[in-house]
Amino acid sequence: MKIKFTKLLPLSLTFGLILGSCSDEQIVQEDVKTTTAVRAQTSQELSIEPTSRFDLDTERLINDFDLKLKLSEAVEPSECGPTPFNEVATYYNNLLIDSFISVWDGNPEAIDIILGDYFVINQIAATTENNNTDYFGANGEYTNFMKKNVRSLEKFWEMSNLIQVNGQHTATLEDLDFIQYIYEVYSDATPEDIENIMAIAEHFNSNSDQIPENPFFASDGFATFDRTIVIGDGIVTFLEEAGLDPKVVWSSILAHEWGHQIQFLNFGSWEYPVPAFNNTPESTRMTELEADFITGYYLTHKRGATYNWKRVEDFLSAFYFIGDCGFESDGHHGTPAQRLAAAKAGYNLANNTKKKGHILSQQEVHDAFISTLDLIIEDSIL
């Protein structure tokens, strides 16, 4: 039984969310590139990659955070790791997989559903109008804080009521009716298929204490061209447990994603040394470094979040350390040093301006970034 979730997705809900005349369907996704591996504790190693039933257009995704489980035998060595973040991710990865295996009857369909579709279903949920997207933190404990942050960003960048910011929660996947609804509406699964799928979902949801409670299931963070930002509780949990202040994490991810929204709004009119958002390492690195620059400017500005540099640095160094050693990858975001340099250059712009209370226009901030891009890449920002 192979079911594809495909073209049934309404355009506005697919990952390809549209920005007017730009290159159609694009998304910028905040991705944590983990190299965590799924640990099989049975005598038999799991060797099958889950294949999601959702056939989404990943060609046009620009990934920042991609917290995915991988079914392989070992954690791949990484120049960037191990970091505290990797340890946290591995811990939750193993909890989830061990729990999966302990209640698994060996049916390979379950891998596709629980370790594949569940992630996609929760990504769709986070970009869909539903009442689970209007709060932040598993119990709404960051809702007011995030609302304040959104208002501050709206004011600072003169972008009132333009951007929709959604929360993502593991609790969404506890709702079997909702899961069934997603299969019905967004896939070509037959009623019989759905009956089988739901029996599997119900079995795992009732018998595992990690499904769907594990933070991996709400670990998205991305900005879409249709002016939506999604931040999952799970990604904040990972970073918090790696030792960061959760409020700094929420604010910083939001400010970075907001930076992408500014780029989207100015897409087509802003000039860049290489074309923006065309999925090459150089292009992605450039737009990511600019989002970092914009983040550094806003977070440290006297009329922005007024962070001192140390706070920004703490967040960024961890955020980026997670990131990305994929120098050849079209999702490459820059080295940790380059990302820090970009944020530092944004900080310098906020602090070296003569009138500190003055907020530069989006265009002026962009121009300042472009004029320092070479120095950022050389990591020679002082």
Ligand SMILES: [Zn+2]
């Ligand atoms: Zn980004």
